[in-house]
Every structure is written in structure tokens, then in C-alpha cells.
Amino acid sequence: MPSPQPLNDAERQRYSRHLLLPEVGEAGQQRLRDAAVLCVGSGGLGAPLLLYLAAAGVGRIGIVDADVVEESNLQRQVIHSTEWLGRSKARSACARIQALNPACQVDVHETMLTIDNATALIDGYDLVCDGTDNFPSRYLINDACVLLGKPLIYGSVQRFDGQASVFNLTEESPNYRDLLPEPPPPGAVPSCSAAGVMGVMPGLIGMIQATEAIKVITGIGSPLDGRLLVVDALSMRFRELRLQKDGSRAPITELVDYGQVCAEGSVPVESISVVELKSMLDADPESLVLVDVRNPPEAEVCRIPAAQLIPLGSIESGEAIEQLRELTKAGRLYVHCKAGGRSARAAELLAVQGIEAINVAGGIDAWADQVDPTMVRY
Template identity: 70%
Template sequence: MTTSSTGSNNDLTPAERERYSRHLLLPEVGTDGQKRLRAASVLCVGCGGLGSPLLLYLAAAGVGRIGIVDGDVVELSNLQRQVIHGEGWLGRSKAQSAASRIADLNSGCRVDVHEQMLSIENALDLIAPYDLVCDGTDNFPTRFLVNDACVLLGKPLIYGSVQRFVGQVSVFNRTADSPNYRDLLTEPPPPGEVPSCAEAGVMGVMPGLIGLLQASEAIKLITDIGLPLDGRLLVVDALTMRFRELTLKVDPARQPIENLIDYRQFCRPELLAMDSISVTELNALLEAEADDVVLIDVRNPSEAEVASIAGSHLIPMSTIENGEAVDQVRSLAQGKRLYVHCKLGGRSARAVQMLGSHGIEAINVDGGIDAWAQLIDAEMARY
């Protein structure tokens, strides 16, 4: 990979030679490799579970310019895995928190802070100035967006993802002949088929492990050493501590990427219009103890153990999808007003649609239990 040349011909200072002495001792890296790292620019999209180790080790390695794209704030539930942040940053900008930690770790790193989420409006402008991109995101719309923008701009992309105890790493778009994310996933999975970390959980160290592997691949690309994961997908199972490698090839039938699209619609087609209710309205009904109100919770049992709304009936989404719980719901809804909630409102909306196909009328709770925790019960745990 060719990095930007700013400062690349300048010799290392005595302080740099001391700081990076362990790199300089490696014949594969040496002074030339350290200069490449100093001259390189890397954009990390997301500074959460994957971005935390990525950013820390890129900064520690001496990458000269690091960009951070994240418009979120630090929440208590982040700290189980997002180790770049601390309790003192709760409720404050993740991007600023990460930049502050990098400045403390290596003041020689230039950090560009972009306190915004990547979008089709800003992606090309944000990515263009950097040599390579690291994907630290946790959702399909942004992964496709990052990939397509990198393809259009000819930027290598270091991919990583985690779920529960399993993670994946690969290098996309290293050359014009390299695979990209659309060769791994030609189209997004149906909405709800792959639960998010917020729904399924994740072992705290798992993003750390995958983020470190991403950092390793980034350093290898910058210094032009070793064999990158180009055309290879590394799959890590932490429960069995097994590493598997799968070959990834360019799909000759894949449509060329010519422009950015509406990735949210691409990954999450709009559901049919349906009746909905706010958590404030639902709370008023429950406080009135109306006899004709039934509330079902379509989250997983493990989620319900974290927090639940009193009086709700736990009927996991999977049991509605496979038809197992349809008769149970029908019985509960007999002569009643049926309301459905999940964590954020997405799964419950699909449940309402599915129940409707069985002739069961239901109303979706906007914002789910997360909105309930924010607006109704401040003592309720959020996850």
C-alpha cells in the first residue's frame, strides 16, 4: 500500500527511535516501516468495541494521522467492551473521548475528530483524505455504505464484525482485483434474522480480539509486510478458541458499485403502515389498569432478565416467526387490545405484521423498552 509522503523522508527523532525501538528491531519493519507508519493516515468508522483497540494500537504503533467518525455518546453499557472510554466520559462524545485517550497515549498522533455518523451525504468527503479505512461499525447499512464508498474511492478497507462469541476479519478492496464486502454478503439478511449485539449480547473481550486483528492488518498494509487477509476471511470462535480461514473470491456476477444508495432502505425495507402507541400513552393505559389491555414482549429471555415492563407477557419473536406461539397470542388477545414491544420497536413492528397475517390485530409500541427506560422509569437498566 502506498501511504502519503508527508514527512516520510525525514529521519526519526531520538524520541521516536526510543518510543518505537521494538519496531525498529524487527527487520520487516525497521526505520523505513516506522516512517511509513508516521506518514500514514487511517480513518476508523466507529470508536466502540472494535474501534477501541484499533485506535489504541494504531496510535501506539505511531500512525501519524488518525480520523475518528462517531456521533454517539458514551453509555454505561458500553464500558463492558469499549475500553478506550472511561466513566468520566459517560454521556459525552465518544469521538472526543477516544481522541483524548489517544492524545494521552501518543501526542505525536494527529487526530481528526468527526462527531457525526457516516452517511451517504458525508461518506465520500470523510474517507477521501485517508490512505485506508477500518470498519468498526455494528450494523449492516453502515457496513455496506463504508464498503461502497471505499470501492468508489479506491481505498483499502479493514473489515471486522462480532456477535456473541464469534468474530470475523478480512481485508477488502486492497487492489482492483480484491474482493469487497459485497463478495462476502451479496445482499443484506432479512431484517431481524441477525440480531444486533444489543439484542443477542457479546462477550466483552470479543471486540477487543477482533479489533486487535484489524489493527494488525492495518499495520501490515501500511508497512507492506506479511500476507494480508486479502481474499481470506478469518473466523474466530472464542468459546472453542478455534480460528478458521475461508477463501473469499470476487463474485463475477456481482453488480458493479457505481454510486451510493439508500442503505437503510436497502437493508431494512419499510414495513407496512401500522397502528402504534408511544410509551407515554401505554403507561397511562397500564396505570389505569384497563381490563382490556394486553402487552406482550417479543425480546429474548436473556434481555427480559435485564429489564422488563411489569405485567407484560414474554413471547420471544422466534416463537411468533415459527408459528409456535400464534395460538397463545390469539388466546391472550381474545376481546383485548393487544400491544407489542421489543427493545427499540423494530422486532415488535415485524411481530405486529406477522400477527396481522394470522388475523390478530396488534399495536406496536414505538421505541420499545429503551424509550420506556428513558421516559417512564429512570431506574430501569438500559442495555
């Protein structure tokens, strides 16, 4: 393998504060320049990650993201700006990185990570940073990294809480399945779009991820290998939990259908589209009962006028079961949430109680997209 090329004068000027650190120095900066990092997601976690990796001098950064910039993103996804609304997140992030550090090569992958492309995408990079917010993606990224022997920088946030760790650093290192062997039941853990998130939390966790990535690349310090850092921003407390590789767990040998795996155990529920719901409401609104299972703060942002608010938590606790049973006497019961996950969970719970409820697929997001484009989105 050829020796690293020495830094040029421009690089020494730009990265002078790194060069002053004995732990980094010129050798460490060369490692950063020669490294290739893949960031899956350029949203809340990806925004600070990408900015600080580029600023640190990582030579090649890949961005995997198929989404577009929405106004509600700008509360926390600081790599994007208002002028990029409605346009590609990956290209928005690329433009910001190149404005910050033109020497950084950016590979834009405007696609979702899937079992069909994960191996090919990840294999071209030295390490992977997980900036996603859903369980199927986390398991897919983890398993592909294990199969390819790539270190994984993990982070997650919700409300005022966050977690970070380094997985798969060595053959003896734990991976995401040692933290969470099996996914939780569908709807058990609400997404940030459902539960909310303090805008700075992704910034805090994303910068911790960037710190760990820089440490792994340069070989300095003690990475969060075998350690889970847990942050409670409301009390500003940091805790550390030990993680160990579970030798009894079946080894990862292939990628699977993670959407199906994360849905296993759920009760099949009937669903309709928002367009079908709108037609029924227009034709005979008295024939159905529409229930919104979101939380009250969400309903204050936007709501479907015909819906009654009964949060999922009151269904899970059993508090609202008899109320909903009574409502079925007035018409057929339909349930909706923001995107369809919590309402599907509600329909499952009600089915166990002998109450038939039909899920409105896509929730109020789909309603705003397909029925009422003037509706405020969050």
C-alpha cells in the first residue's frame, strides 16, 4: 500500500488546529483525508455529522437519502435551508458540504437503502454512520456492516433523549442486535414525527457520532465500543451502559426483509386510503366514526374536522376501550394518526378487545398530500 501523501500548505493552514493536537498531528489528518465515510440519512442526525466530518477534512463522504427538504425539517436539520424546500435532501447536504470544504468529495445516492443495494453501497466506504430514525433501516445497516466488517457509528434521538455507540469495531465488538436483539412491537416506539424532538437533540447526538467517527478513523482515544452513551437533556445527565457481544445469539449470515421482520407479531388489520375516506365522508358522514389517535399537541397543529381525538396511550392503557366500544354503535370505526403506524397499532389493540377498527393508511400526512394540500404539516 503506498505511503500517504504529505499535507500541502493549504491543508496545513485549514487543519492547523488539528495539527496542534499531538494525538492527531499530520498522520491523523492524513488518515482523515484518505478516509471514506457513508452517512445513511441527511436529516437531524446526519446534518451535524456531515458538517463536522467535512470540516474535519474527511476526504470522501457518501450520502444516502431519498427524501426532500420539508419545512418542518428546518427546526433541527441545520444543514438544509429554506431555499432547498421541496428539493433533494442529499443534494442540499452536498451543496452545503462543498461550500464548507470544496476539497471534500461527496457521493450523492438519492435512494433508499434496501437489501438489494445495501451491500454494494456500504462496501465502498471505511465506516458507516447511521442517521436513520426507524427500526428496519437500523437492522439493515447493522447487518450489512457486520457482513462486510465495517464499523458502525450509531445514534438515535426522541423527545429530549438520545443514545450513541460504536458497533462492530472489531470481531469481539457488540453490534446493534446486542443492544436490541429483536425489534419492539409495531407502534410501541413512536417516531420523532409522532412524539416530537427538541431541535438541538439531533445536533448533540450527531456531533457525538462525528466525534466517534473521527476517533475511529485517526485511531485516537477510546471509542464507544462496548458502551452505550445515554443522554437526558432535560436533566442534562449523561449515563453509560456496558454492552457485550452475545455469543449465544445466532450469527448474521444474510440480509432479510427488515420491514417484514419489524412487523412480525402484529395482527392483520384492514386499511383504506385517505381518498376513500374522503369519499365516504362526503357521501354519508353519519355512517362512520373517525378517531384520531395522535397526541393533543399534534391535533393542535392540524386535524381532520370530522375526527374525535382519543390518543393511542389511552387505548394501550385500556382507559378508552369502553368509550370506543360505545362509539361503534354510531357507525363503523376508522382510526388515523400522522402516518399510519400508531393507528395500525390502535386497530390491533382494539381487535384483541373484539372491536373492529379500520386503519387509515398514511394518516394525516397522506390527507395533506392527497386531499387537502392547504393543511399545515409537521
